[in-house]
Amino acid sequence: MGLLQNIQRFFSTHTETSENHPISELRSHYYKVTNKKAIETVQEVLKRTEGFEVTSVSEERGEISVNVLKPKKALLIVTIISVRPLETAVDFSVSTDTPLPTDFGYSRKLISTVYNKLDREMTFVGTGIHSS
Incomplete structure (x- = not known):
């Protein structure tokens, strides 16, 4: 990963x-x-x-919207996609509500925390297993 990408990731x-x-x-996990x-x-x-408040669930689209209220405010969108009858992918999109140009890695830590919780609740198969 290049220096520019690391700087962009930090200031995000x-x-x-x-x-x-x-x-x-x-x-993707x-x-x-x-599904x-x-x-x-x-x-x-x-x-x-x-600190999490589920605001909407769309089973047809496979999306769950969550307001994260603490420790920092953020919007978490979870996308759940069925790949095969017994294989489902889970992806996240996190936007932190902060006046600063960076969240100091909070959004990345939030994703890791939720993935760890899901890995304990469901049978984990792997990450990025359908990448080229």
Whole structure:
């Protein structure tokens, strides 16, 4: 990863996961579970997390919207996609509400924290397993 990319990542208030992300901890996580069960489990985990408020759930689109109220305010969008009948991918998009040009890695830590909770609740298959 180049110096410019590291600087851009530092001066950012937004972090997303993806299949081919250059940072391994920000690659899509795959679980051995149905799409419906994944949506239910993610929803339960987020509701149990202190400072999280689930604002909307769209099962048809596979999206869950969450307001993170503490320790810092942020908007978390969870995307759940069924790849195969028993293989589901979970991705995140986090935008931190801060007047500063950086969130000092908060959005990245938030993603790691939620992934760790999901890994304990569902059967984890791997990260970025369908990347080229």
